[in-house]
Amino acid sequence: MKLIADLHIHLAGTAPCAQIAGQIAEQAAQRGLILAALTDHLPKTSNIHCAWSPADQAVLPETQNGVRFLCGAEADISACGALIAPPQALAGAQLVVAAMHPYCVAPGSRLAHTEAFEAALKSSYTDILAHPMDAPYPFDEERIVALAARLGKPLELNALSERSDLQCRQAQQRLAQLAAQYGAPLVVSSDAQRPEQVGDFGAIPYWLDDLGIAQTLVVNAGASQLAAFLARVRARKREAGIWN
Ligand SMILES: [Zn+2]
Known part of the structure; x- marks a missing residue:
C-alpha cells in the first residue's frame, strides 16, 4: 500500500522552524508524500516536546x-x-x-480506558x-472501533509503537482487521521524532496488504480519501465553531 501523507510528526524545537520545515519537506518528498502534518505536543502537557508557536506557524510555508x-x-x-x-491551542491546530x-495518565482498568477513548x-x-x-491501555476494541466507524474518525496504526514494542504489531493487526469489519477509517503514521523518520511507516503498509485491508479504508493511502478526510475535519470543526 502506497501512503501519501504523514499525519503525526514531532520535530518542533529541534532547530529553527524554517530549517525543520526544509528537512521535513525534503524527506517527505523523497518518500513520495504530498502532505506532512506537524503534530507536536501542546504546551503544559509534556516536557518532551513543545508545540509550534504562532510565530513558528507564521514562517511555516504552506507548501515546500x-x-x-x-x-x-x-x-x-x-x-x-x-x-x-x-x-484556544486546540482550536488553532489544523x-x-x-x-x-x-507520563500523563497511569494505566487504570479496561473499562476506564474504554470510556476515556470514547x-x-x-x-x-x-x-x-x-x-x-x-500496551499500557487495553480497552474494549469492538466498542471503540464501532464508535470510530460511526464518527468517521481514523484510528492510528503507529510505526514508532511497532518499532519500540514488537508485540504491538499483533495488536495493530487485530485493530486493522476489526476496522475493516466495522468500516472504521484507519491512518498510518510515523510519529517521527527525527527528520529522517518522516514518512517511515515501517512494515505497516506491507502487512496491511498481506491482511487484505482495502486501500480505501486508510485515509492517507489515496489523494481522494485524504482530501475527503481533511474536508470532513474542516466541516465538523466549522460546525462546532472551533475552526480558526
Ligand atoms: Zn503520542
Missing part, C-alpha cells in the same frame, strides 16, 4: 518541495477522556491527534485517535 504542511498538534487524553490542552501517554473520540477537537494499541 511539493509537500503541503498542516500545522497540527498532539493532545494528551486524561484519565476521564478530556483533552488536556487549552481550548489537525489534532489525541493519545494517552504514560470521550476523546467524541470530542469535537479530536481528529485522530493516536496509537490506541500501545
